[in-house]
Amino acid sequence: MARPKLTVEKRTITGRKAKALRREGLLPANLYGQNIKSQALKLNYQDFLTIFKKTGESGLIDLAIGKSKSTQPVLVGDIQIDPVTDKILHVDFRQVDLTKKAQVTVPIELVGHAPGAEEGEGILIQPLSEVEVEALPEKLPDHLEADVSSLKEINDAIRIADLEADKEITILADKEEVVAKLEAPTEEEEEPIPAEEPTVIGQEEEEGESGAESKEEESEKKPEEKSSEKEKPQKKAN
Template sequence: MQIEISANKRTLQGKGASRRLRGSGKVPGIIYGGENPAQAIELDHNGLYHKLKQEAFHASILSMDLDGEKEQVLLRDIQMHPFKLQVLHIDFQRVDKNKKIHMKVPLHFINAENAPGVKLSGGLVSHVLTELDISCLPKDLPEFITVDLTDLAAGNTLHLSDLKLPEGVEIPTLGRGENLPVATIVIPRAVAAEEAAAQVAAADIPTTVQKKEGAAKEGEKKDAGKKK
């Protein structure tokens, strides 16, 4: 389902005009790109603020109703107040359906509890990346990329080349020869210490048994000597 937003064209610009706009519950912004010139816009703050809480709003093609005209846009930048829950400014980019776009999308990790490194070795999943820069046509843009950790063992690392991408989606980083790590499983120190202690204990068992067997045989020899 496509996310829709409403905006109006803005004629007054400058710091004073933007300040008055924010005081009236609006957010100044801009929409640029495509064949049309950049256009200053204003949006309702409360409606925009709630939409910004949606993960998909940051990585989806948005349908903007600009004074009754529909445009396909991407969210490109947000300026927040340093300490208030207030959006100060927002940027959108127009989308050309025939041109590839570059976008950062979130990574969703699944099956961590079934990974051998977690299930068998007591390890913890470390997320090296939480979002991914991708390239694709607007129609192929996914809301997120799924990362399946089912086969990840302790000490192993999942890289960009291991990801299963939706059709039409590319990773520019891979094209530059940078196969970055995405996730790995690390063993906590406490678990590692317990395993080391168990290994040492297991290694000592044969020695202890041999000593006991040797002592028993020595005792048998002494008893046999006394009987003679």
């Protein structure tokens, strides 16, 4: 299967000035790796999204810089995401040697049906949703699968040791770490409903409309204004 090709350009704008690139639909990036000098790059934002959806963090990409006809195999490294918009702000590309093993994090997908969960015996949970693996770059998986069809009773679990992976792939995690488990359902205690105080007819509307305003006005008053109001004598009605 042919690797996707991604064309990037060298970048001179760095730091906070990179915001200008994002406004133009460009994504700031860096290229790093062994025996190469780190390079600041920029690329089309949508082009990256399209390819990243196919490759993830474990799929190889042929990176071309500028008009160069030569490419270099890279993996997607760290990705910075805006916590408010969820948009990608920056991406790192890691150059790899196809003859040397690389480490990446891949998702764990649950497959099959857990009888215990379907029959109402328990609730299926997944404490571990991703794991680090090691393999030659061209042998890296895009995900691992955990078959939950053996989970029938409470506390039945699938562990790292139960995951099936090719011999070329090493899972870098404790073999006893739990991936999926059947837990007993928790019973929710009903909270007592507090008794409602009787509402005096005629006061509800007045309190609803003026309550918030009076509290706001009171909080904005200075301490000396509040104390002077308390000292003012009330006028008697004629």
